[in-house]
Amino acid sequence: MANDVTFTRPEYDAAKSRWRLVRDVCKGSETIKAAGELYLPRPNAHDLSDENKERYKGYKARAVFFNATGRTKHSLVGAVFRTWPTLTLPGALDYVSRDIDGQGVSIYQQSQSVIGHLLEVGRHGLLVDYAAVEAGTVSRADEIAGRARSSVSSYPAEAIRNWKTRRVGGQHLLSLVVLRETVDVDTEDGFGSEQVTQYRVLRLDAAGIYTQEIWQQGKSATELVTPPFAPLNGSGLPWTVIPFQFLGSENNDTSIDDSPLYDMAEVNIGHYRNSADYEDAAFLMGQPQVFMAGLDEQWVKLLEEKGIYFGSRAILPLPANGSAGILQAQANTMIKEAMDAKEEQLVALGARLIERGSAVKTATQADSDSAAEHSVLSLVVNNVSEGYTQCLAWMVEFTGATGEAEYKLNQDFTQISLDANIMAGLFNAVQGGRLPVTDFWQYLRDRGVINPEKDDDQIRDELQTDATGLNLDDETGVKADGRQSSDP
Structure with a gap:
């Protein structure tokens, strides 16, 4: 198609399944079980009978999902914010500490969420713009009155569907970014609302001027609803760069980085499947099975009529040479051993909340044990600090303010x-x-x-x-x- 704004890059398509896995695992048991056979295959999948479908419901309901991955993510984010970040701003941007996105979210709250996203999928994006401003026309009076403020909007990896770069002078600059957004539109009666998908296109045109345009997805086609316009900086001049900042778990370029928690999520799903088998076996084989031998047809009918009672105070009549007993399955620890092995793997991958060591560790030992996790987390934190510092510099340019702007997150994750x-x-x-x-x-x-x-x-x-x-x-x-x- 000539204007296919919905186009997605091949590397984006390849990463989507990995992103969904980690996202779902971090959300927890309800999301994992709602996905059904995606994460828990149906036993005897060829059997399409109602009986097998009911068995699968019980099989899934008894499974226990222990969310080590999600707990680890929250623990790592908490370690970053154990010490409060350092924020340096010119006076014109004081509001950033209270509301950075125009919706009442502070830079501290937004950066916590961003670190969580990076730990999950290793990719995120920040767009610096004027909030709710059409055609990029903002007067100084609007800024002073608070009707228009420079803001930073946060975009998850799934929303960044297309991007391009081109060489300008001695550097590569972003020339295109397509962002998928969801907006609420009121229904005709004014009470309800419905969600509409739109695409915000950030483009560096042939003249090197930054423009925005918005496409909206309709019932039959996706149409251009806001023609290209050029946002202006604090001096009233158009931008020559796209003020969009990529963030990654490895670096802040446009490439898709690895998810730091992906390996943990894979093992976590394996543990969930082992749990389903273990609980199903315990349910089926853990109940004692009564057997009787030496009964003729007359005795079988008699017991069916009278009923059978068990216990120390009940008498169980049997014919001559008859016998009764209880079958009990022998303990089978194979599945439990598989679960234990995966828990050890989760610990090795960084799931510190699964198991605490019985020995008291010195500070040196604790630092050594957590060096691998901290190195990954330190890289993420450093990328977020640099990304937000760049965004603050763009905000300064948007508002025409002067002064230093910097955001620095804590990188000492040991217990203070x-x-x-x-x-x-x-x-x-x-x-x-x-x-x-x-x-x-x-x-x-x-x-x-x-x-x-x-x-x-x-x-x-x-x-x-x-x-x-x-x-x-x-x-x-x-x-x-x-x-x-x-x-x-």
């Missing part, structure tokens, strides 16, 4: 604690002139005692302000500071 003896020693060193007070403040910033966004001058000013205090005289005529009062 305060040691009273160390604190006392450092404080004494400061008082004795052997340690600069600014280094002591940095130590407290790293442990969350001091707001990491406060610089040394702010801390010094606050301490000087708080140090004035009350200067009351005591009953003996001696002032609170120890000097003799001149009053009678």
Whole structure:
């Protein structure tokens, strides 16, 4: 087709199944079981009878999905935000700490979500734009009144359907990005709403000018609803780059990176399938089976009429030479051993919440054990920090503001604690002139005692302000500071 805005790149199509697997596993048991045979094959799949369908329902219902992958993701995100990020902004962008996307989501909340996405699929995108502005026409008065603000919109990997680059001078620049969006449209009665799919096309035209256009998917075709327009920067000039930032688990280029949690998700599904077999076997074979031998037809009819009762107070009549007993299946640990082996694999892949070691580890041992996970997480965190810093620079250009803009996430993922003896020693060193007070403040910033966004001058000013205090005289005529009062 000449204008197929719905086109997707081959590498996008190849990655979709991997992305869905990790996404579904992280969502948990309800999503996995709702997918049915996609993750849990039906026993005797060739048997299409109603009886086999009912058996599969029970087989799936008894299976236990233990979401080690999702718990690991949340644990890693929590480790990043154990220490609060550092945000440096010019005054015109103060609102970013409270609302970065125009919908009340702060940069801290948005970046938490972005890190989770990168851990799941290894890919994400951020678009810097003016929120709810048509044709890119924004006046300075609109900015001051808050009617228009530069914003950062977050796009999951599945929404970034097409992209291209071209060489301009000595660098490769984005020349095309197609983003799939879903918008709510009110129904005619004004009460309900329906979701409509649209495609936002970011393009660098032949003249090197950045434009946007919007296509909307209708019942019969996808049509252009917003013709191309050129957003303007704070100086009223068109952009010569597309302000869209790719984020990845390995680097921030346009290529699709590997999912850090994909291997865990695969093992997690294998564990789920083993659990289904294990629980099904326990259900079928765990119940005792009664047998009787030596009964003729008359005895069989008699027992059917009278019923059979078991227990220490019940009498079970049998004919001469008759016998009764209970069949009990022998323990079969093969499936359980397979589950245990997969749990060990999950631990090796980074599922720290599955099993805690019985021995107390030293800090050095803990750092060594988690080095592999931390190296992957550190790379993700560094990419997110760099990506948001670039987006903030674009926001500065959009608003025409001046000043430094930076966002830096914590990369020390070990458990942070305060040691009273160390604190006392450092404080004494400061008082004795052997340690600069600014280094002591940095130590407290790293442990969350001091707001990491406060610089040394702010801390010094606050301490000087708080140090004035009350200067009351005591009953003996001696002032609170120890000097003799001149009053009678």
